[in-house]
Amino acid sequence: MSAAEVLDAHPNVTVLTVDFFDTMVTRTVAQPTHVFAVVEEELISQQGARWKGVAVERVHAEHRARVAAAETDALRDIAIEEIAQQLTATLKLTPAERDLFVHSEKATEIALAKAVPAGASIIAEAQSRGLRVLIVSDNYMSSSHLVNMAHAAGYSWVTADDVLVSCEHGGFKHNGVLWKVALGVAGVPASQILHIGDDHEADHVQPSKLGIATHIDTRMRRSHRDMHNTSPDVLPLSRIEATQRDAMYDSNWDVAHALGDGLVGMVVAAQIADVKNVLRQRDLAGIHFAARDGWLAHQVWNKLRDSDSSLPEASYTAFSRSVIWRASLTELTPANVGRFIGDDEVLTIARLERRVGCSLSSLYRPDESIDAQSSRAVLLENDREVVAAAQQLRRRVLGYFEKQGLLKPGHHIVVDLGWTGSTIADMADLITAATNGAATIEARLTGMYWDATPNRMRVSMHGYAMTEFESLDNNLRLLGVIKLLEALVTAPHGSVIDFADAAQDFQPIFVETQPELAAYAQLIGRVGQSAITSARALLQGTHPSGVKASDITGTALWAAIMQVGHTPRPEEVEALRIVRHVTSIDHEGEGTPLVTAAPASPKSFRQEQLPGLYDGLIHGHWMQGSLRSWSYADDTRWIADEIGNIWPSTKVQWVPAPLA
């Protein structure tokens, strides 16, 4: 709807009232509380670590100030000075430090201010028609400060007389008080006023009660996430998402592009930046991007090599947990046979034979369903054949590794998403044994958690965004988002289940599953394409957000993973519902959904079932995506809430308040 159309729909209007934030003026970060992150970044650069954590404390201080104010007058809004007072008490600020913080916040708001296109054009159209324009805002900043922000955003005509702000008039828009003030100041009947804003209650319900016409536009809110989490680390993704918000202003929100351009682009850029960093530090015999988690990075690496001849060639190497484990098998025992068959799986002899790569003797018909215990018994009865097949697979795997350059003497790095690093550790054992130690492997992982500790004895590992040295809560949060990240960075092909023989050059044999193909066609493929473009731009310093590779530190990448993985937007959860994770050793079957459904009968669900539910969530699904989806529905919200109460690391706040 154009500005003229908005106004044409209200021909009798003589006064246009305008909401300020996200209708008239926005910021160059994705959401309001990220302004405090910029403040913290600035204060730390000026005065050091004393100010670390002040952004998130600022959020809490505002909450406490509102609670304190409501105890005496529930109708009135607070002022910035009351927030500063709370902050001073918590952080033990000196008067000079308190003044510095308030000054920094105001200066930052002005520095980040920019006009909202639709708001600006409606205002310009209204002024050209001779309408009076009044700004009506729920905010703790004074009218003089809003005037300064308006000027910074290009609204040079604004004076203090044009601004009505809740902290100066004893009431909010959203409780109706400020609207009565606005009516008086406008000096015309409500029927001659049109209000434009972005909040349903404050900008539509309340003015409508008085007879004021409204026009609601929520597009600037599309980049918002949970407001609790703010620190300088959130800023790279915040700036990218603010750019997305502006670029998609006149179109529907493209979730695939937003995920690819943002989080996934950052993951891929970090994978490559990490490789470049290692290249600067030591000689490498080979760089190997793991199939499938390194597919996007390998694509970008090759594109970068087109313009940078200093980058060495890197392989895209297929290996999987099941293939490497089978290739390492030297004996089949009751203790290890379970890795071929999940406890709750029902299989057939035909499918078992595909898993172990050899014919099996048994009394069962090839297509007869057999439970896990019986399946394991069949394998143990055929242990010689199974081990022989494993040894043949080992030869094919090593033939493939040789072709990929992994057996070349020297030090190799393998780039993967990671987590425990057990597969790369198994792979390193194979390579060390085959080369008598001449080739060594180092795992460069996006993240790793505490289960990685024993593997450190077998392979050198580095986690870019997370290691087990981080907090218990963050280790748990990583576990909760692993499935999401694996789904987002994946390749257009399936997982490797075997390798061809020497006559066919040891080509990897991938298994394609219908759920993965469907998700790739509908969503993941487009995520990947946007990620490739974004990562390349980030690494070359040409990303439209201005974010550069040097901004994507480990903590910034962790913050990006948390922003999307731990506090997803509803449309992200909705879009990712189609993704299923196929986890069986042969990658057959329908897999498990990334976003799992709540218990079928929430009313009869018992509290003692919560531990099992939580365990399944954190190990088998995208935990936060699932919890978020449950919290949207009235009948299942209590389950998400209870899980949050029992396991606080699942609550939305992941930026701690270290100074409190």
Added chain:
Amino acid sequence: MVTIVMRTYERPVLLARAIASVQNQSFSDWELIIVNNGGDPSGVEAVVSVARTTTGTSKITVLHLPERVGMEEASNQGLRATSSEYFAIHDDDDSWRPTFLETAVRTFTEHHDAAAVLSGVTRVHETFKGGKVWPVMHENFPLDDSRLTYERLIGGNTFPPIAALFRRSVLDAVGYFDSSLPVLGDWEFNLRAVREGGLVFFPERLANYHTRTPESDRAAGNSITVGEDLHLRVKKELQARWDSEMEPNGKTKGAFSRQVEVEVDAAETRLQAEIAEAQRAQSQRSTVRRIAGAVRDPKRAIRAAVHQVRVLVKRR
């Protein structure tokens, strides 16, 4: 340069993690001296050979002691092998966040006279069983400026070695660790060091002090959690030794230590009582909130109450 002395004995999994915590440091001018205190050399060498693939051989040195000596003698042997400007004692079960050394060295540049700088500490309670280790709980280790004065330290040690980076010149001024002490050598050393320039604290929690839970394999236990009796006995012996040393306040060092110990114990008891009281008050506030919540959303409150009753019934 920073020298990091890492004492180890038969804990290869933890050693691998500890080495990685050093290798992950954003500050790169370090050397690591691993003192294998009489343990199986092959286990240590296997871990170190993996670690050396990423940092080369020159940054990591291993001293294999032929037989087990005291912890402090192991530290001294490691320190005598180097001559860097700063040193840290990094036990093989502890870890640093990646910016520990960077922050500590930067803090030294702002405090030229300090004997040591110390970061805030997170205590990690972890279980170690069958070669696997996993954290059970994290908590803030109580440490601040007030706990780093001589007058406070004399009552008992207030920080684990992993928190501190020392200036090497302190060794020249006050001597090395007392190798006759089976435990608490760090406390005795800290008391000498604090009088040689003071201890500077930065609150960012960049050191992880790992302790094993009781259900862990015994070999993985901490010296403190496994040997509480030994700590008490050695403390008494040290205080008795100090009875012949006079303090500027006219008391013997031993008497002063015992006096502060009593005061600290009393203060800690009061603090624990205050925490318990605060938790009680919090619980009452929580009850009020629950009642308010029940008024706002009675259906949910009834559901929660039914669940609680079911849990209680099941427990019985």
